[in-house]
Amino acid sequence: DGGITQSPKYLFRKEGQNVTLSCEQNLNHDAMYWYRQDPGQGLRLIYYSQIVNDFQKGDIAEGYSVSREKKESFPLTVTSAQKNPTAFYLCASSPDRGTEAFFGQGTRLTVV
Amino acid sequence: EDQVTQSPEALRLQEGESSSLNCSYTVSGLRGLFWYRQDPGKGPEFLFTLYSAGEEKEKERLKATLTKKESFLHITAPKPEDSATYLCAVNNFNKFYFGSGTKLNVKP
Numbered sequence: 001d002g003g004i005t006q007s008p009k010y011l012f013r014k015e016g017q018n019v020t021l022s023c024e025q026n027l028n029h030d031a032m033y034w035y036r037q038d039p040g041q042g043l044r045l046i047y048y049s050q051i052v053n054d055f056q057k058g059d060i061a062e063g064y065s066v067s068r069e070k071k072e073s074f075p076l077t078v079t080s081a082q083k084n085p086t087a088f089y090l091c092a093s094s095p096d097r098g099t100e101a102f103f104g105q106g107t108r109l110t111v112v
Numbered sequence: 113e114d115q116v117t118q119s120p121e122a123l124r125l126q127e128g129e130s131s132s133l134n135c136s137y138t139v140s141g142l143r144g145l146f147w148y149r150q151d152p153g154k155g156p157e158f159l160f161t162l163y164s165a166g167e168e169k170e171k172e173r174l175k176a177t178l179t180k181k182e183s184f185l186h187i188t189a190p191k192p193e194d195s196a197t198y199l200c201a202v203n204n205f206n207k208f209y210f211g212s213g214t215k216l217n218v219k220p
Contacts, residue, residue, distance in 0.1 A: 006155075033208070042116070043156075043199070043210040058207065090155050097205045098143035103155035 002027045006091050006104035012112050013078065013085065021076045021107045023091035030096050032074040036060060037088040037106075046089075049074055050097060078109065086111050114139045118200050118211035125218050128189045133214045135200030136182040145183050147176050148199040150213070156199055190218045 004025045013019045025032065031050050035043040045058030049068040063082025068074055074093075078085045088108050092101040116137045125131055137145070144163050148156035160169040162178040169176045173194065175186045185198055197213040 004155075035210075040212065042212040043201075043208075045207055048207060088153075092155075098203055100144070100146050100158050100161045101201075101208060102158055103148075105155045106153070108153075 004091060004093055004102060004104035006089075006107050008107060009105065011107055011109045013109060014112060016080045018077055018079050019109065021078070021089055021091075021109070023074045023076065023104060024072055025074075025091075025093045026072060027093055027095075027102065028071070029093035029102075030071070031094045031101075032068065033092040033094075033101060034058075034064070034066065034074070034076045035090045035092065037090060043090065046076065085109055114204070114209055116200055116202055116209045116211040118198075118214050120214060121212070122215045123217070125187075125190055125216070127191055127218055127220050130186070130188045130190070132187070133185040133198055133216070134182060135185070135211055137200075137202045137209070138181075139202045139204050139209055141204040143203045143205050145178055146201045146203070146208075147174075147183070147185055148201065150197045150199055159198075187216070190216075192218050192220050194218050 007022045033048045034046040044060050047066045049055035065077045090106050091104045094101040119134045147159040150156040160176040165180045167178050173188050177184050195218045197215045199213045200211045201208045
């Protein structure tokens with residue numbers, strides 16, 4: 001079955017730690033996105049990539065980093081510089097710019 | 113400023129009571145408007161894409177319409193399983209802009 005797989009579903013981070021969230025897609029989509037969702041707020045764009053080895057900052061990129069070495073994979077690292085990382089993180093992909101995006105099931109990150 | 117506004121924030125309906133959700137947008141270079149359904153603790157599920165004013169799409173009890181500045185998601189005779197948060201998004205080729213969603217609760 002084609003789709004987007006995010007792992008892990010739940011993640012706990014200690015203060016000062018970096019953690020990496022995985023996102024893999026087998027839809028052969030060019031574009032991939034990372035969003036953050038907080039209660040009562042809309043989805044906010046962290047990073048996006050239109051093609052392998054290229055990515056751009058979104059609206060809230062500070063404290064996050066990404067890589068796009070393979071078309072299928074777009075991992076997100078939440079660094080210790082991100083002061084309020086507790087949130088629900090969503091990865092999405094779309095065939096190209098301007099078309100609908102499809103989402104994974106999300107990773108809930110909690111700082112302990 | 114590019115933005116998407118959804119109303120109401122929350123909507124409670126009795127089973128069978130039809131209603132509409134609104135999505136208004138001010139985004140330059142609109143490429144498409146998208147509706148999603150999101151259940152608690154899950155990723156958004158794609159419902160519809162609308163590209164031009166006057167376009168309509170239907171799926172079961174849901175119908176989405178588009179004008180030049182807003183979109184409506186009409187829910188006809190809703191059932192409790194339609195309870196979810198409905199998200200609207202617009203795309204201008206560079207990125208998606210999402211609204212905060214309408215949380216729909218349908219009571220039996």
